[in-house]
Structures are given as C-alpha cells and as structure tokens.
Amino acid sequence: MIDLSLHILDVASNAFKAQASLVKITIKENSTTIQIWIEDNGCGMSQEVLSQVTNPFYTSRTTRKVGLGLPLFKQTCEQTGGFLEITSQINQGTMVHALMYKNHIDAIPMGNLAESLFVLIMNPYNCDVAFEMNFEDPNKTPFVLDTREIKEVLDGVALTENAVSIWLKEYIEKELL
Numbered sequence: 001m002i003d004l005s006l007h008i009l010d011v012a013s014n015a016f017k018a019q020a021s022l023v024k025i026t027i028k029e030n031s032t033t034i035q036i037w038i039e040d041n042g043c044g045m046s047q048e049v050l051s052q053v054t055n056p057f058y059t060s061r062t063t064r065k066v067g068l069g070l071p072l073f074k075q076t077c078e079q080t081g082g083f084l085e086i087t088s089q090i091n092q093g094t095m096v097h098a099l100m101y102k103n104h105i106d107a108i109p110m111g112n113l114a115e116s117l118f119v120l121i122m123n124p125y126n127c128d129v130a131f132e133m134n135f136e137d138p139n140k141t142p143f144v145l146d147t148r149e150i151k152e153v154l155d156g157v158a159l160t161e162n163a164v165s166i167w168l169k170e171y172i173e174k175e176l177l
C-alpha cells in the first residue's frame with residue numbers, strides 16, 4: 001500500500017460489510033511510533049476466520065479469491081518492526097490494533113488522512129464514525145469527530161447535503177493539517 005490513510009480506509013471499510021452501526025478509529029502518534037485502532041460493532045468473526053484472516057489466501061468475498069486488506073496492513077506494520085493484532089467476537093465486533101515504527105526505513109507515510117476520513121464518514125451504509133487523532137505534539141489538542149454528534153446538531157439534515165459535506169471536508173482538512 002502507498003500510505004497509511006489507504007490502509008485505514010480499506011480496513012475501516014470492512015466494518016460496513018460486517019453491518020456495523022459504528023466504527024471507531026483512533027490514531028496516536030509519538031516521536032517513534034504510530035498506533036491505529038479500528039473498532040467496529042459489526043458481525044465479528046469466528047475463531048476459524050480470525051485465525052486465517054491475515055493470510056492473503058483467505059477471504060469471504062466471492063468476486064475474487066484473496067482478501068488483501070488485513071494481510072497488507074499487517075505487512076506494512078511488520079516491515080517496520082511493529083505488529084498488527086486483531087480481536088473479534090461473533091455478534092459483538094472486531095478490533096484491529098496496528099503499531100508501526102515510523103522512523104524505520106521501510107515505514108510508509110500517513111498520506112491524505114483527511115480524504116480517507118471524509119470518504120468514511122460519507123459512507124452510504126449509515127454507519128457512524130467516531131474518529132480521534134492524537135498528535136505527536138502533546139500541546140496540540142486531539143482532533144475528535146463523531147458523526148453521531150454532528151447528526152444531532154444537523155437535526156435531520158443529511159451529511160451528504162452539499163453545504164454540509166463541503167463544510168465537513170474543509171473542517172477536516174484544516175484540523176488534520
């Protein structure tokens with residue numbers, strides 16, 4: 001994968017297929033590591049699926065034979081000396097925890113995180129997104145965005161309404177700069 005923002009988009013999108021109503025994305029950066037947690041309340045995975053899920057030859061999809069999202073993210077983490085851990089409970093949900101060493105020569109950049117977040121919150125599955133970014137600079141206030149709170153303020157106006165989505169896109173870009 002070219003950058004972490006695409007891994008986040010890819011792995012968080014698994015929550016939609018798992019019929020989650022909420023996906024939480026938390027990012028924590030310090031001087032040496034980036035950690036990413038992606039948690040959903042979707043259908044979860046059996047122990048059998050879970051044990052095979054980071055194997056590129058396993059997928060529940062029928063259009064092609066290999067699932068690549070999780071194996072590739074795992075590889076991105078491990079090539080820096082980090083790890084990817086998945087925990088899951090049937091009918092409860094799934095949690096993916098990734099840790100990368102960002103100064104490692106094989107570390108990949110974050111990329112356009114604002115774009116990935118925007119695409120995720122505009123998902124057509126009515127799945128809420130709770131996002132939290134904790135910056136490397138401890139003096140910088142974490143950026144928190146929760147579509148449940150935004151929807152409450154919007155009081156029935158859709159996120160996809162032009163004026164709303166344009167405002168959201170600019171707001172996210174400004175905050176994640």
Ligand SMILES: Nc1ncnc2c1ncn2[C@@H]1O[C@H](COP(=O)(O)OP(=O)(O)OP(=O)(O)O)[C@@H](O)[C@H]1O
Pocket residue numbers: 010011014015018040042043044045049053058059060061066067068069070071093094
């Ligand atoms: N959050 C999740 N909830 C439930 N099942 C999941 C979740 N994430 C992954 N899975 C299961 O693990 C399989 C592999 O996931 P992965 O993202 O690696 O590949 P994929 O989604 O099948 O294909 P791709 O991501 O390449 O389009 C999925 O097909 C699904 O069965």
Ligand SMILES: [Mg+2]
Pocket residue numbers: 010011013014067068069070
């Ligand atoms: Mg996938």
